[in-house]
Amino acid sequence: MTDYISARDAAESWGISQRRVSALCSQGRIPESKIIGNSWMIPANSKKPDDARSRYFSESNDRLKPFIKWAGGKGQLVDQISSMYPSELGKSIKKYAEPFIGGGAILFNILARFSLKEVYISDINRELIRTYVAIRDDPDTLIENLNQYQDEFIKLDEDEKKQYFYVKRSRFNELIDDRSDEFVDECAALFIFLNKTCFNGLYRVNSSGHFNVPFGRYKNPLICDVNNILTVSKKLQNVSIINGNFRESFDFIDSETFVYFDPPYRPLSETANFNSYSGEFNDDSQRDLAAYCREINDKGAKFALSNSDPKNTDLNDNFFDDLYAGFNIMRLKANRMINSNGENRGVISEILVTNYVSKSKQIQKTLDE
Numbered sequence: 001m002t003d004y005i006s007a008r009d010a011a012e013s014w015g016i017s018q019r020r021v022s023a024l025c026s027q028g029r030i031p032e033s034k035i036i037g038n039s040w041m042i043p044a045n046s047k048k049p050d051d052a053r054s055r056y057f058s059e060s061n062d063r064l065k066p067f068i069k070w071a072g073g074k075g076q077l078v079d080q081i082s083s084m085y086p087s088e089l090g091k092s093i094k095k096y097a098e099p100f101i102g103g104g105a106i107l108f109n110i111l112a113r114f115s116l117k118e119v120y121i122s123d124i125n126r127e128l129i130r131t132y133v134a135i136r137d138d139p140d141t142l143i144e145n146l147n148q149y150q151d152e153f154i155k156l157d158e159d160e161k162k163q164y165f166y167v168k169r170s171r172f173n174e175l176i177d178d179r180s181d182e183f184v185d186e187c188a189a190l191f192i193f194l195n196k197t198c199f200n201g202l203y204r205v206n207s208s209g210h211f212n213v214p215f216g217r218y219k220n221p222l223i224c225d226v227n228n229i230l231t232v233s234k235k236l237q238n239v240s241i242i243n244g245n246f247r248e249s250f251d252f253i254d255s256e257t258f259v260y261f262d263p264p265y266r267p268l269s270e271t272a273n274f275n276s277y278s279g280e281f282n283d284d285s286q287r288d289l290a291a292y293c294r295e296i297n298d299k300g301a302k303f304a305l306s307n308s309d310p311k312n313t314d315l316n317d318n319f320f321d322d323l324y325a326g327f328n329i330m331r332l333k334a335n336r337m338i339n340s341n342g343e344n345r346g347v348i349s350e351i352l353v354t355n356y357v358s359k360s361k362q363i364q365k366t367l368d369e
Ligand SMILES: C[S@@+](CC[C@H](N)C(=O)[O-])C[C@H]1O[C@@H](n2cnc3c(N)ncnc32)[C@H](O)[C@@H]1O
Pocket: 070, 071, 072, 073, 074, 075, 099, 100, 101, 102, 103, 104, 105, 106, 122, 123, 124, 125, 244, 245, 246, 247, 262, 263, 264, 265, 277, 278, 279, 280, 281
């Protein structure tokens, strides 16, 4: 007769999470495992299944990059911002916090460049954070779900793709209402699927908290980027991933920490739509954030902070110059939309505030141009 052990015991002996063991059982990857009551039971002589990392993963040619498109993403500013890291002062970065993580363009640049001891990321958007957690803890299940959506979606004609998108959007909204942890893997896969197929990769919710971005009509979106998901998963292994307000990072931050803040930008005009995230971030929130920067400055942490530059539209608007008086305020050039009608795209400046002085020549060059 076969002896069985609990999923918990298997998790402990294989050095993986209990949730991962349950996922492997539901995928049929542990022969003869069975459910008794609510729990999986595993034959005591089972071997730990191969990790998808070794099944599909080729480490060569992998570049760490965001797994979603995100409004305000820092992709095009990575070079300018990275030349301003405090490491440019000659020290490596050991502890890093990014409390408004969004798509994480700067996080992934930092993770690729430095061997960090501790990393903390957070965001107020619960579904976004659940997706980071799913990538870190169970990339196999995520990849399986995404591959399934991709196979189903790609073979449809345009109208059927649109219908498929709206079915998945309704399901995602059902899961937003379901506060349990039962469907986290499905929710994460839907989050990525919708990001890749909705209009402009936007994330916007209505007053009931439901995702309401329409279908995006892309020809062949890459819904499941297996290599990138696995590369990101590997890099996130020791990262603390928190769903919450930026202030929750306070205990983590100390004199060894470099903190990058990329809050929702202060709108440049009444029609600007940069703040289409869940939750409002108004001028009082900007003031609270500036106060927080002073608190962590007092702890001896180094910080850099991005925001819009009000001087693009009103030379007399000193909102950020006043809020961050005493710190260094630089102006970087970015190719962005000034307002929501899409016509006003062009090179505008953004501010980068730091509480340290960088010797970066690149920034100096940008400023001189
Ligand atoms: C400009 S985006 C960050 C973009 C990101 N750096 C990137 O490269 O994609 C701002 C993020 O702040 C989050 N957010 C808004 N209010 C917040 C708050 N009070 N605390 C923490 N995060 C918040 C939003 O959900 C959004 O993801």
